[in-house]
Amino acid sequence: xxDNSVAVVGLGYVGLPLAILAQNKGYRVTGLEYDKRKVDMxxxxxxxxxxxxxxxxxxxxxxxxxxxxxxxxxVASIIVCVPTPVDETYTPDLGPVISxxxxxxxRLRPGQLVVIxxxxxxxxxxxxxxxxxxKQSGLKCGVDFFLAHCPERINPGDPKWNxxxxxxxxxxxxxxxxxxxxxxxxxxxxxxxxxMGSLKEAEAVKVVxxxxxxxxxxxxxxxxxxxxxxxxxVVNVINGAATKPFAxxxxxxxxxxxxxCIPVDPYYLIEYxxxxxxxxxxxxxxRSINNQMPEFTVDQVESALEHHGRSMKGAKVAxxxxxxxxxxxxxxxxxxxxxxxxxxxxxxxxxVHDPYIHGYGEYKRSFSGVPEEFAFFENTxxxxxxxxxxxxxxxxxxxxxxAHREYVQLSPEDFKDAGVNIIVDGRNCLNKSALTSAGxxxxxxxx
Ligand SMILES: NC(=O)c1ccc[n+]([C@@H]2O[C@H](COP(=O)([O-])OP(=O)(O)OC[C@H]3O[C@@H](n4cnc5c(N)ncnc54)[C@H](O)[C@@H]3O)[C@@H](O)[C@H]2O)c1
Numbered sequence: 001x002x003d004n005s006v007a008v009v010g011l012g013y014v015g016l017p018l019a020i021l022a023q024n025k026g027y028r029v030t031g032l033e034y035d036k037r038k039v040d041m042x043x044x045x046x047x048x049x050x051x052x053x054x055x056x057x058x059x060x061x062x063x064x065x066x067x068x069x070x071x072x073x074x075v076a077s078i079i080v081c082v083p084t085p086v087d088e089t090y091t092p093d094l095g096p097v098i099s100x101x102x103x104x105x106x107r108l109r110p111g112q113l114v115v116i117x118x119x120x121x122x123x124x125x126x127x128x129x130x131x132x133x134x135k136q137s138g139l140k141c142g143v144d145f146f147l148a149h150c151p152e153r154i155n156p157g158d159p160k161w162n163x164x165x166x167x168x169x170x171x172x173x174x175x176x177x178x179x180x181x182x183x184x185x186x187x188x189x190x191x192x193x194x195x196m197g198s199l200k201e202a203e204a205v206k207v208v209x210x211x212x213x214x215x216x217x218x219x220x221x222x223x224x225x226x227x228x229x230x231x232x233x234v235v236n237v238i239n240g241a242a243t244k245p246f247a248x249x250x251x252x253x254x255x256x257x258x259x260x261c262i263p264v265d266p267y268y269l270i271e272y273x274x275x276x277x278x279x280x281x282x283x284x285x286x287r288s289i290n291n292q293m294p295e296f297t298v299d300q301v302e303s304a305l306e307h308h309g310r311s312m313k314g315a316k317v318a319x320x321x322x323x324x325x326x327x328x329x330x331x332x333x334x335x336x337x338x339x340x341x342x343x344x345x346x347x348x349x350x351x352v353h354d355p356y357i358h359g360y361g362e363y364k365r366s367f368s369g370v371p372e373e374f375a376f377f378e379n380t381x382x383x384x385x386x387x388x389x390x391x392x393x394x395x396x397x398x399x400x401x402x403a404h405r406e407y408v409q410l411s412p413e414d415f416k417d418a419g420v421n422i423i424v425d426g427r428n429c430l431n432k433s434a435l436t437s438a439g440x441x442x443x444x445x446x447x
Contacts, residue, residue: 003076006184007032009100011042011065013049013260013330014117014152015081017163020057025188030075031065039065050329050356051156069103077113077184078104081152084118085264085332090287092121092268094128101129105136113146113180119206119261121268125149125199130173142174148181149199151206157328167191171202210265211283216251217262218286221293224253224446228300234446235428253445255401255426256293256335258324263290263333293445294338297426300443301397302346304422307441310396313347318395318420320388321402322354326427329356336401339426353391355406392418403427412438 004027008019011033023029033039038048042065047054072078082096097118104114114133116125130141139145150170154163168185170193172178178195185193196202220238227234234253242250257263266287270280302312324334331337336352343350388406392398398420400407408429415423416438423435425444435442 004028005075006030006077006079007072007075009033009072009078009080009104010082010096010118011038011048012081012083013051013156014154014163015079016042016047016054016063017051017154018079018081018117018152019063020054020061021163021188023061023063027188028075029064030071031063032067032069032071033065034067036067039067049156053162069107072104072107073109076111077115077180079115079117080104081117083260084120084268085260086267090267092271094120094124097124098128098132101132102136105133108133108137108139108145110139110144113148113177113184115148115150115181115184117150117152119151119210119265119268120149120203121207121272122200122203123272124203125171125173142177146177146180147173147199148177149202150181150185151202153206153209156330157325164189165191167194169194169196169202169205171196171199173199204269207265207269210261211269211286213251214257214262214266214290215282215286216249217253217257218289220251220253221445222289225292225296227446235444236447252428254293254335254428255297255399255445256338257290258332258334258336259330260332263287291338294335295342297335297339297399297401297424297445298342298346300424300445301343301348301399301422304424304441304443305397308396308421312343315348315396316351316394317343317348318351318353318392318398319343320353320391320398320400320407321404321427322352322357323402323404326403326408327356327405329354331357334402335426339399339401351391351395353388354402355388355404389414389418392420394419397422397424399424399426400429401426403429412440415440 006022006027007030008015009032011019011031019029019031041048042063045058047058080100082100084097085093087093116129125147130147134141141147148170150168153166155161168189170178170181170185172181182193182195224234238250238252241248266283270283273280301317305312305315319336319339322334322336323330340350412434422441425442428444428447432442432444432447
């Protein structure tokens with residue numbers, strides 16, 4: 001059996017829960033994180049992001065975290081959980097994977113297992129990671145050290161599915177690499193682990209899963225844009241179709257697709273296939289449809305304002321929700337940021353609110369074109385309801401950009417008290433009939 005020491009490289013949404021799980025399952029864990037701020041927070045028992053299970057665990061337990069790559073020499077297995085983003089032109093950026101693997105390669109010692117958990121396109125392990133590890137270390141994969149891929153499927157904020165109970169797939173460079181990785185994940189995950197035929201197959205599983213979601217969402221987003229013109233409520237239609245007991249899986253339209261995975265991972269496959277002579281027209285089209293949704297949402301605001309004889313220029317628009325997903329504070333690829341850009345370009349007077357985003361500076365850098373001085377209501381213990389009300393107060397239009405529980409609970413009286421007439425429900429999460437019968441101008445996405 002492999003030694004029970006493991007290092008997790010990159011302590012974000014993926015790496016930190018994994019490190020905690022491994023420690024809970026009896027592993028001697030070293031967390032390696034290059035961001036000093038995160039290292040200090042974790043050492044102080046504070047989670048660097050909002051995730052209840054992590055916050056609770058860190059309050060009562062200690063994780064050995066370091067910025068020192070030399071510590072990698074001490075462990076049997078190294079799990080890489082660094083980001084795999086795209087740049088402004090949607091080109092995959094393997095920089096963090098390459099830099100983490102370069103550091104690992106410099107310290108690689110015989111017998112060690114390296115597992116890439118980061119989402120990567122097929123071919124990255126064989127064509128990028130493997131040559132890098134072998135060249136820098138002078139060791140031979142499958143003989144001196146071992147390499148596997150086990151894509152992460154965690155869904156932050158999900159009350160049911162977590163790193164410990166989601167089934168996994170693993171691929172190995174060779175039989176021993178596969179066996180070692182299989183053994184590690186079988187010992188920590190209480191769910192089936194499926195052995196894949198190769199590293200490439202395991203890599204492909206992840207991009208296929210997320211592309212599947214992206215194209216299904218693009219399909220209903222396209223329907224939403226079409227049905228807006230046809231005067232059909234797309235949500236009612238989807239719910240009708242979902243009564244078919246087989247061969248239909250409901251997906252719902254919205255103001256855009258965000259996060260580090262769904263709007264990013266398809267580009268990794270698109271780009272790799274293109275380099276190998278295949279054009280993924282279908283995936284590219286899905287990406288382009290989903291990227292249009294923030295602008296479509298702003299179009300709904302503009303048309304509702306025009307309906308009331310107002311123009312967007314100078315109209316006060318309250319954007320409720322900055323994060324890409326309900327009840328979490330994650331801004332990565334958030335459609336709300338694109339909504340802000342479009343509103344700003346059209347001259348709206350913008351107010352934003354998000355009880356899950358702690359601080360302003362971090363996201364200010366993530367987008368351009370929005371006046372820096374626009375009001376921001378930072379979450380402060382006990383003040384969030386007041387802040388929410390003041391954010392909406394006197395707005396000519398309110399956009400629900402994220403279905404945070406605080407917004408889903410809003411009643412017609414809340415909007416009335418704030419003096420709001422126009423509600424653009426970018427997540428179709430409000431009670432349309434209650435709002436329309438109370439006299440509000442309600443626009444959903446495709447309803
Ligand atoms: N967040 C999700 O829901 C999710 C789900 C499944 C898979 N993934 C994939 O997992 C990977 C990690 O995602 P994440 O959400 O945890 O990202 P993250 O940004 O939250 O965390 C990554 C961490 O790695 C650190 N880091 C970057 N380069 C480093 C280096 N060279 N050495 C040490 N630390 C380094 C960063 O400082 C950061 O703390 C990505 O490939 C992502 O696509 C994410």
